[in-house]
Amino acid sequence: MAKFPPDAYAQLKAYFSEVAPVSDADFEAIKPRFLPVYFQKNQFLLRQGEICSSIYFVVKGSFRIFHVNQEGIELTRYFAFENKFGTNLTSMIEGTESVENLQAIEPLYVFEVKKAAFFELVETSPQVNKIYRNILQNAYITSQRRIYDLQGMTALDRLKWLLGQYPLILSRIPSRLVASYLGVTPYTLSRLKNGL
């Protein structure tokens, strides 16, 4: 295991300046709530049935959010790459048991922000508040878009749509997981790749 990226806080600050610029002094106050954590490939950040108590910011690597349905099929709904936040919002907000799993896909370096610390920051830091509004809206908009954009598309068009958003996804993420995101079998995805 390589050590935690030394410039990770600089990266976080750069993220803030994109979304909600923050002064050096304010950033120093926020910083200690962002805890560097490492997860191995395939390790779980959260398992279904547990209560989600943190939100994560990806410094390096990636994780996915997925659900296992009645038939035992995995359905992936989100890939979190560098500079993305990810958590199970419903479980974290309501304190209910998660129906989703969060799992590292690659060796993963994240900042973990504990629920209590996070909501405190939401109240005390206008910047974090803005970021939170962003997260909420994106969560909703993303899931809406997913329904509307994908409904009625062929599997090939869905794949193209995904590649439009993450051009490198097929070289970075196992096909099996991409298939579980697109809602097709790995067989079908393999064949689709020929038709690109």
Place this chain on the structure above:
Amino acid sequence: MAKFPPDAYAQLKAYFSEVAPVSDADFEAIKPRFLPVYFQKNQFLLRQGEICSSIYFVVKGSFRIFHVNQEGIELTRYFAFENKFGTNLTSMIEGTESVENLQAIEPLYVFEVKKAAFFELVETSPQVNKIYRNILQNAYITSQRRIYDLQGMTALDRLKWLLGQYPLILSRIPSRLVASYLGVTPYTLSRLKNGL
């Protein structure tokens, strides 16, 4: 056109007592922000491209929220029946152009709450605040559930799932609209009904 249901405010008060009980005095203060409005069957409450400036509470009748995709196919995502709130959240929150239409299915009696008045109530009334949290959470959870529950189900199972939620929907709503909700053609829905 029949006149607006005379006991509509009593109905609204009953709804509050289910979700967030409110004293008579407080209710009197809230009441004037709920404006009785009538829409004819098929009339639009909002068209795509417009900015959504109100939220609606159904007293009697129903409306649907739908989107028209690139191929010109209508995709319905929500049916609002009695005692349900409905609006285009994204457009209302962000003030952006709506990509969805709201349209009365039956003769429709609603309370309209203007955006400004609504957000003022959210700030000043703990009860309305709670109802708003409810709406936001439901919006997100519903769209999540829709992705997870329906993914991988056959069309017949999706129909049964819908009938589990709204047992009378097929007798109340035109089949064409139910089909556009389930993501199947009217042909297929018609055949599915035989297999129930």
Place this chain on the structure above:
DNA sequence: CCGAAGTTTTGCTCTAGCGCAAGGAATTGA
């Protein structure tokens, strides 16, 4: 560096659901 386990590809068959066409039923409006 090698064997085992997991992953991806490919051939083949099968089925759910599409979509046209045409007939029947139900709504609508003057």
Place this chain on the structure above:
DNA sequence: TCAATTCCTTGCGCTAGAGCAAAACTTCGG
């Protein structure tokens, strides 16, 4: 109330994608 329109059903052929089996390729631990 009666035509006109819209909506629903049904027969039929067709295609996208599922799913099994087996081969080819990767990855990983020791």
